[in-house]
Amino acid sequence: MTHTNSLVLTVAERIDDLGDIMRLTLKGEGDLPPFAAGAHIDVQVETPEGPIWRQYSLCGEPGKSDAYHLGILRDPESRGGSVTLHDLMRAGEKLHAEGPRNHFPLAEGATRSILFGGGIGVTPMLAMAWELHRKGQAFTLHYATRSADRTAFLDVIKAAPFRDHIVLHHDDGEGAAPINLARDLPAAEPGCHVYVCGPQGFMDWIISAAECAGYASNVIHREYFSADVDAHGESFEVFCAQSGIAVTVGPDDTIAKSLVKAGIKIDVKCEEGICGTCVTDVLEGEIDHRDKFLTEEEREEGDQICACCSRARGARLVLDI
Template structure:
């Protein structure tokens, strides 16, 4: 499925912290950009054919620009290096329209925002939206050091600065993030939102579950999938429930690749099991879930899977296609 693309130009670029730069993207034709809500991200079509997802971190409601911030990651698949090395003021590129899989819960009495490193980007937009709407929230940002912390000055001058707390790994012990205490002190009924490195996010979610937070109040957005061993993978079959057609998936092939090769039109984006775009219903069979998108309860139900990364524990999956 080919989504509409918007041609934009890099109108501004700024170093926000060590190895982190922000880019302001404006439409080439001068028109207004589609509105977005806090937590939204866009697909950025980079030189060389790469497509990467970046959260929007400017104030929701702005339609004259989109702002993204990108960490140069030595372990990345090339996207962050391309942004840092090739995207300069004046560069023209294509982006997708905003999509939001990490929305604020409208009825939550309080919002606890927990960011690790560059994971601040969607949470910064959340803080801006909540402040504008008068919503209750607290923002905690954990980073390795002050020099690696983006948006320090912006947050210090924000009207909600008293609700922002920075935690530096190389700072005094009393300044470091105490997850257990932070979650325990949240007002009753709070919703938690976490974004950042996988280890940080898993620690936050584990603490929330240990303290009895309902899964519906734990919101997360992963930037990348956790590494998964593939040495023992075997082939399996996909059956289309609508026609009975059977599509084989080879041991070295993803289910998504097999479906696309068979002519199926499957929406996709990250191809890492992070964004949820390719989520597909499962009518029977047992998926081998390898994504970072589904909750534990959703995985246990075994009625949907992400074919870009997940496989099958049974010989065949019957798909709701």
């Protein structure tokens, strides 16, 4: 079971960067829990409807425990967490957070790493670049944005000791060529790993190109910031083996919400199948996976479900709760 640190963080600095990205430097009372490249923290955001949790990658240098660094895109199309943080966060403000957690670690034993960060998806890649640089491993970070005037973190990149490993790309082609996967994705070779983070279309494009180029699924690493998850479907029954309680999950309900109504609490954070907080063991029944969190191997094993969005394929699921 993952140990969770509960943190109270203070905004030490806010930088409003290009591309509607706010950069925060967060400090604790003393040293903060260490984190590895790819880790994120869960941040609690107060909204008029109550607190919600959002996940933000740590983009600073792993191993440094004096501060956490986040980059947060103001996204009016999202469910409100980022806009609220942009509106509220100033130096001196406090944030409640949990973590760090890492669902996107660097692979052990890689001989070469190709990192693709689209827009705000560059944040975990910056921490990975620090780690790969420290280890002296071969890597290239491809950082794609719409245009030069939407490209955040340029000062960080210019000052980084690994800046020569970073290739900028702009979709409009002004000042930097767009990503060209025929050129930028090397042929698959043993020990070469691909990492991708960014908007869903960007990720799907890179992942399918890597698969076509012969990369096995276990060397294509991905982290979704958000997902268009459709959690609707036919009604089914969920039986909770430990408590003996059965609930019906209606077409517009989720397992997690139906269980809460029956008095059984399942921890939920992202509510869109990307963070893994709600993963629950399944004892019986076939799962209709709707999440982006579980790996193909975990899906095939069929004994875990993301209760915030996934459903039953048949009439009944038995959960180990």
